[in-house]
Amino acid sequence: xxxxxxxxxxxxxxxxxxxINCTYQTSGFNGLFWYQQHAGEAPTFLSYNxxxxxxxxxxxxxxxxxxxxxxYLLLKELQMKDSASYLCAGMxxxxxLIWGAGTKLIIKP
Amino acid sequence: xxxxxxxxxxxxxxxxxxxxxxCRSLDFQATTMFWYRQFPKQSLMLMATSNEGSKATYEQGxxxxxxxxxxxxxxxSTLTVTSAHPEDSSFYICSARGGGETEAFFGQGTRLTxx
Numbered sequence: 718x719x720x721x722x723x724x725x726x727x728x729x730x731x732x733x734x735x736x737i738n739c740t741y742q743t744s745g746f747n748g749l750f751w752y753q754q755h756a757g758e759a760p761t762f763l764s765y766n767x768x769x770x771x772x773x774x775x776x777x778x779x780x781x782x783x784x785x786x787x788x789y790l791l792l793k794e795l796q797m798k799d800s801a802s803y804l805c806a807g808m809x810x811x812x813x814l815i816w817g818a819g820t821k822l823i824i825k826p
Numbered sequence: 827x828x829x830x831x832x833x834x835x836x837x838x839x840x841x842x843x844x845x846x847x848x849c850r851s852l853d854f855q856a857t858t859m860f861w862y863r864q865f866p867k868q869s870l871m872l873m874a875t876s877n878e879g880s881k882a883t884y885e886q887g888x889x890x891x892x893x894x895x896x897x898x899x900x901x902x903s904t905l906t907v908t909s910a911h912p913e914d915s916s917f918y919i920c921s922a923r924g925g926g927e928t929e930a931f932f933g934q935g936t937r938l939t940x941x
Contacts, residue, residue: 748928759832759919759935760870765928804869808928814860818869 719743721817723805728823729795737790737803737820745810749788751779752804754819760804763790792822800824828854830922832933839910839940847905847936849920855900856922860930861893864917876903910940 720742729735741749748767752760766772766781766788778791790803802819809815829852839845849859858877862870874890876882876897884890894906903922907914917937923930 750929757917757935757937759932761932762929767928812928813872813875814930816869816872821867 719807719809719815721805721807721815723803723817723820725818726821726823728825729792731795731797731824731826733795734791734793735795735822737792737805737822739788739790739805739817741786741788741805741807741815741817743807743809743815746783747808747810747812749779749781750806750808750814751777751788751790752806754802754804756801763803795824797824797826828852828922828924828931830856830920830931830933832920832936834936835934836937837939839938841911841940842909844906844908845910845938847907847918847920847938849903849905849922849933851901851922851924851931854922854924856903857900857925858923858930859897859903860921860923861895861903861905862919862921864919864935870919873905907938910938912940914938915940 723739751763754760764779771780776793781788802821804819805817806814831850833848861873873888874882874884878900882895897903919935920933921930
Protein backbone atom coordinates (compact mmCIF):
# COMPACT_ATOMS: atom_id res chain seq x y z
CA UNK A 718 0.00 0.00 0.00
CA UNK A 719 0.93 3.63 -0.21
CA UNK A 720 1.86 5.47 2.95
CA UNK A 721 3.46 8.65 4.18
CA UNK A 722 4.75 8.88 7.76
CA UNK A 723 5.76 12.05 9.57
CA UNK A 724 5.73 13.09 13.22
CA UNK A 725 2.50 14.51 14.55
CA UNK A 726 3.96 17.44 16.40
CA UNK A 727 7.29 19.11 17.05
CA UNK A 728 8.37 22.02 19.22
CA UNK A 729 11.32 24.31 18.59
CA UNK A 730 12.69 27.63 19.79
CA UNK A 731 12.69 30.89 17.85
CA UNK A 732 16.02 31.34 16.06
CA UNK A 733 16.87 27.65 16.19
CA UNK A 734 16.91 24.93 13.53
CA UNK A 735 14.38 22.11 13.19
CA UNK A 736 14.29 19.07 10.93
CA ILE A 737 10.97 17.43 10.04
CA ASN A 738 11.35 13.89 8.75
CA CYS A 739 9.13 12.02 6.33
CA THR A 740 9.24 8.43 5.12
CA TYR A 741 7.23 7.35 2.14
CA GLN A 742 6.00 4.30 0.30
CA THR A 743 4.37 4.95 -3.05
CA SER A 744 3.48 2.93 -6.12
CA GLY A 745 6.15 4.33 -8.36
CA PHE A 746 7.71 7.67 -7.57
CA ASN A 747 7.52 11.02 -9.27
CA GLY A 748 8.78 13.29 -6.57
CA LEU A 749 8.31 14.44 -2.99
CA PHE A 750 6.59 17.67 -2.03
CA TRP A 751 6.58 19.74 1.13
CA TYR A 752 3.76 22.18 1.86
CA GLN A 753 3.17 24.62 4.70
CA GLN A 754 -0.35 25.04 6.03
CA HIS A 755 -1.42 27.63 8.55
CA ALA A 756 -4.59 26.91 10.48
CA GLY A 757 -7.71 27.59 8.45
CA GLU A 758 -5.78 28.16 5.23
CA ALA A 759 -4.94 26.08 2.18
CA PRO A 760 -1.46 24.58 1.85
CA THR A 761 1.28 26.60 0.18
CA PHE A 762 4.09 25.01 -1.78
CA LEU A 763 7.54 24.90 -0.20
CA SER A 764 9.65 22.43 -2.16
CA TYR A 765 9.79 19.60 -4.65
CA ASN A 766 12.52 16.94 -4.81
CA UNK A 767 12.74 14.22 -7.40
CA UNK A 768 16.51 13.58 -7.35
CA UNK A 769 18.62 12.58 -4.35
CA UNK A 770 20.23 15.36 -2.42
CA UNK A 771 19.61 18.64 -0.72
CA UNK A 772 17.70 21.55 -2.25
CA UNK A 773 18.23 24.85 -0.47
CA UNK A 774 15.78 27.72 -0.74
CA UNK A 775 16.47 30.52 1.69
CA UNK A 776 15.78 29.45 5.27
CA UNK A 777 14.16 26.23 4.09
CA UNK A 778 15.94 23.19 2.67
CA UNK A 779 14.59 19.82 1.63
CA UNK A 780 16.46 16.55 1.31
CA UNK A 781 15.59 13.34 -0.50
CA UNK A 782 16.97 9.81 -0.44
CA UNK A 783 15.08 7.65 -2.88
CA UNK A 784 16.86 4.45 -1.86
CA UNK A 785 15.71 4.96 1.73
CA UNK A 786 12.27 6.35 0.92
CA UNK A 787 13.14 9.29 3.13
CA UNK A 788 12.93 13.06 3.04
CA TYR A 789 13.33 15.87 5.49
CA LEU A 790 12.49 19.54 5.62
CA LEU A 791 15.03 21.70 7.39
CA LEU A 792 13.99 25.09 8.72
CA LYS A 793 16.70 27.48 9.89
CA GLU A 794 16.54 30.71 11.90
CA LEU A 795 13.05 29.87 13.01
CA GLN A 796 10.53 32.69 13.25
CA MET A 797 7.24 32.74 15.10
CA LYS A 798 5.41 32.89 11.77
CA ASP A 799 6.85 29.45 10.94
CA SER A 800 4.38 27.96 13.42
CA ALA A 801 2.21 25.87 11.10
CA SER A 802 1.58 22.35 9.91
CA TYR A 803 4.04 20.94 7.41
CA LEU A 804 2.68 18.39 4.98
CA CYS A 805 4.81 15.83 3.20
CA ALA A 806 3.33 14.39 -0.02
CA GLY A 807 4.71 11.76 -2.37
CA MET A 808 3.72 11.63 -6.02
CA UNK A 809 3.06 8.15 -7.35
CA UNK A 810 3.37 6.70 -10.84
CA UNK A 811 -0.04 8.14 -11.78
CA UNK A 812 1.08 11.60 -10.71
CA UNK A 813 -1.30 11.51 -7.77
CA LEU A 814 -0.24 13.01 -4.46
CA ILE A 815 -0.24 10.77 -1.40
CA TRP A 816 -0.46 13.01 1.65
CA GLY A 817 1.00 12.62 5.09
CA ALA A 818 -1.07 13.69 8.09
CA GLY A 819 1.13 16.72 8.62
CA THR A 820 3.52 17.79 11.36
CA LYS A 821 2.36 20.59 13.60
CA LEU A 822 5.35 22.77 14.38
CA ILE A 823 5.14 24.90 17.50
CA ILE A 824 7.67 27.71 17.84
CA LYS A 825 8.38 29.06 21.32
CA PRO A 826 10.02 32.40 22.06
CA UNK B 827 3.58 30.56 -8.93
CA UNK B 828 0.30 30.22 -10.73
CA UNK B 829 -2.90 31.51 -9.14
CA UNK B 830 -5.95 29.44 -8.31
CA UNK B 831 -9.00 31.25 -7.00
CA UNK B 832 -11.59 29.41 -4.95
CA UNK B 833 -14.94 30.90 -4.04
CA UNK B 834 -16.60 31.28 -1.61
CA UNK B 835 -14.08 31.20 1.22
CA UNK B 836 -16.79 30.60 3.80
CA UNK B 837 -20.38 29.45 3.49
CA UNK B 838 -23.08 28.55 5.96
CA UNK B 839 -26.09 26.69 4.65
CA UNK B 840 -29.13 24.96 6.01
CA UNK B 841 -29.35 21.21 6.15
CA UNK B 842 -30.92 19.83 2.98
CA UNK B 843 -29.80 22.63 0.68
CA UNK B 844 -27.07 22.51 -1.96
CA UNK B 845 -23.87 24.51 -2.09
CA UNK B 846 -21.67 25.17 -5.10
CA UNK B 847 -17.95 25.87 -4.76
CA UNK B 848 -15.98 27.29 -7.67
CA CYS B 849 -12.32 26.79 -8.46
CA ARG B 850 -10.69 28.89 -11.17
CA SER B 851 -7.18 28.90 -12.57
CA LEU B 852 -6.49 32.53 -13.34
CA ASP B 853 -3.30 32.48 -15.38
CA PHE B 854 -2.91 28.96 -16.72
CA GLN B 855 -4.96 26.19 -18.25
CA ALA B 856 -5.83 23.56 -15.67
CA THR B 857 -6.10 20.24 -17.44
CA THR B 858 -6.53 18.48 -14.12
CA MET B 859 -8.28 19.65 -10.97
CA PHE B 860 -8.33 17.93 -7.61
CA TRP B 861 -10.91 18.32 -4.87
CA TYR B 862 -9.97 17.63 -1.26
CA ARG B 863 -11.71 17.83 2.07
CA GLN B 864 -9.92 18.29 5.32
CA PHE B 865 -11.27 17.74 8.81
CA PRO B 866 -9.69 19.59 11.73
CA LYS B 867 -6.20 18.40 12.58
CA GLN B 868 -6.26 15.86 9.78
CA SER B 869 -4.54 15.66 6.46
CA LEU B 870 -6.03 16.35 3.06
CA MET B 871 -8.34 13.65 1.78
CA LEU B 872 -8.64 13.45 -1.98
CA MET B 873 -12.28 13.30 -3.01
CA ALA B 874 -12.03 13.29 -6.78
CA THR B 875 -9.87 14.10 -9.77
CA SER B 876 -11.31 15.76 -12.81
CA ASN B 877 -9.88 16.26 -16.26
CA GLU B 878 -11.31 18.95 -18.49
CA GLY B 879 -14.17 17.72 -20.60
CA SER B 880 -14.50 14.31 -18.97
CA LYS B 881 -16.23 12.85 -15.95
CA ALA B 882 -14.54 13.09 -12.60
CA THR B 883 -12.88 10.08 -11.03
CA TYR B 884 -14.05 9.69 -7.46
CA GLU B 885 -12.08 8.11 -4.65
CA GLN B 886 -13.47 5.11 -2.87
CA GLY B 887 -16.13 6.03 -0.35
CA UNK B 888 -16.98 9.39 -1.93
CA UNK B 889 -20.56 9.58 -3.16
CA UNK B 890 -20.58 10.90 -6.70
CA UNK B 891 -24.27 11.76 -6.54
CA UNK B 892 -23.74 13.85 -3.44
CA UNK B 893 -20.57 15.62 -4.51
CA UNK B 894 -21.14 16.72 -8.08
CA UNK B 895 -18.04 17.84 -9.93
CA UNK B 896 -18.05 19.68 -13.20
CA UNK B 897 -14.91 20.60 -15.14
CA UNK B 898 -16.39 22.10 -18.27
CA UNK B 899 -13.51 24.38 -19.18
CA UNK B 900 -9.75 24.59 -18.76
CA UNK B 901 -10.08 27.31 -16.16
CA UNK B 902 -13.11 26.34 -14.09
CA SER B 903 -14.20 23.40 -12.00
CA THR B 904 -17.13 23.33 -9.60
CA LEU B 905 -18.00 21.12 -6.67
CA THR B 906 -21.65 21.01 -5.64
CA VAL B 907 -22.50 19.50 -2.28
CA THR B 908 -26.08 18.35 -2.69
CA SER B 909 -28.57 17.92 0.14
CA ALA B 910 -25.95 18.98 2.63
CA HIS B 911 -25.96 17.61 6.16
CA PRO B 912 -24.05 18.75 9.25
CA GLU B 913 -21.54 15.93 8.79
CA ASP B 914 -20.58 17.51 5.45
CA SER B 915 -19.22 20.50 7.35
CA SER B 916 -15.54 20.61 6.50
CA PHE B 917 -12.78 22.52 4.76
CA TYR B 918 -12.92 21.90 1.01
CA ILE B 919 -9.83 22.70 -1.06
CA CYS B 920 -9.26 22.54 -4.79
CA SER B 921 -5.96 22.35 -6.60
CA ALA B 922 -5.23 22.70 -10.29
CA ARG B 923 -2.45 21.40 -12.49
CA GLY B 924 -1.50 22.32 -16.03
CA GLY B 925 -0.79 19.76 -18.72
CA GLY B 926 2.66 18.17 -18.41
CA GLU B 927 3.28 19.80 -15.05
CA THR B 928 3.93 18.01 -11.77
CA GLU B 929 3.12 20.84 -9.38
CA ALA B 930 -0.49 21.58 -8.52
CA PHE B 931 -1.54 24.94 -7.12
CA PHE B 932 -4.08 25.28 -4.37
CA GLY B 933 -7.12 27.48 -4.05
CA GLN B 934 -7.71 29.29 -0.79
CA GLY B 935 -10.17 26.70 0.48
CA THR B 936 -13.85 26.89 1.43
CA ARG B 937 -15.04 26.48 4.98
CA LEU B 938 -18.50 24.88 4.75
CA THR B 939 -20.75 24.84 7.79
CA UNK B 940 -24.09 23.07 7.54
CA UNK B 941 -26.58 24.00 10.24
